[in-house]
Amino acid sequence: MRQRLLAVxxxxxxEKGFENTSVQEIVSAAGVTKGAMYHYFDSKDDLLREIYARVLRLQTERLAMFAGAGEPIADRVHAAAADVIVTSVDNLDDTKIFFRSMHQLAPETQKAVRAERRRYHERFRDLVEEGQRAGVFRDDVPADLVVDYFFGSVHHLGTWYHADGPLPGATIARHFADLLLSSLRPPT
Structure with missing residues (x-):
């Protein structure tokens, strides 16, 4: 029932936007009572947070896997960068909904979500810094700026990416990861 509520x-x-969807519409479409919904979720805000959190949990688990792999650092960063694009595209509705509606969450919920996302970005930054310390990546650009620049692009996928567009998500992921690594190469 929890998954059904999330899907609905x-x-x-x-379809309608977070602000234009009522709890009654959600429970009616899911075929459950409000009491059943409130058994699983404290509020409509809680539903929105979970929609985003499930994608972020997936991405965090996968980032940990790439970070801990025995591959060269450039390969790990490339894989992690491509993966965040693929998982965002695969869960595009979730991502779009969240970035469109995050400002409507309660302030404490916004703060908690930002902290979760910041931990993910910090782990990604740690990989960039590892490459900088190893001399594989240029170190004249702060790793924080690299991460902010990259994820600024990732967070806007929902504004332009379409599944029926000319490039599949995996191809876009490879291009984004290639661009990131090209920008990190030390000057020759």
């Missing part, structure tokens, strides 16, 4: 909320938030 995701669909309705994508």
């Amino acid at each position: 909320a995701t669909r309705l938030f994508a």
Whole structure:
């Protein structure tokens, strides 16, 4: 039932927007009572947070896997950069809904979500810094700026990417990762 509520909320938030979707519409479409919904979620805000959190959890688990692999640092950063694009594209409704509606969450919820996302970005930054310390990546650009620049692009995928567009998500992911690594190469 929890997954059904999330699926219905995701669909309705994508179609109508978070602010234009009522709890009653969600429970009616899911075929459950409000009491059943409140058993799983404290509020509509809680639904929105979970929609984003499930993608972020997936990305965090996968980033940990790439970071801990025995591959060269450039390969690990490339894989992690491509993966965040692929997982964002694969969960595009979730990502779009969240970035469109995050400002409507309660301030404490916004703060908690930002902290979760910041931990992910910090782990990604740690990989960039590892490459800088090893001399594989240029070190004249702060790793924080590299990460902010890269994720600024990632967070806007929902504004322009379409599944029926000319490039599949995996190709875009490879291009983004290639661009990131090209920008990190030390000057010759």
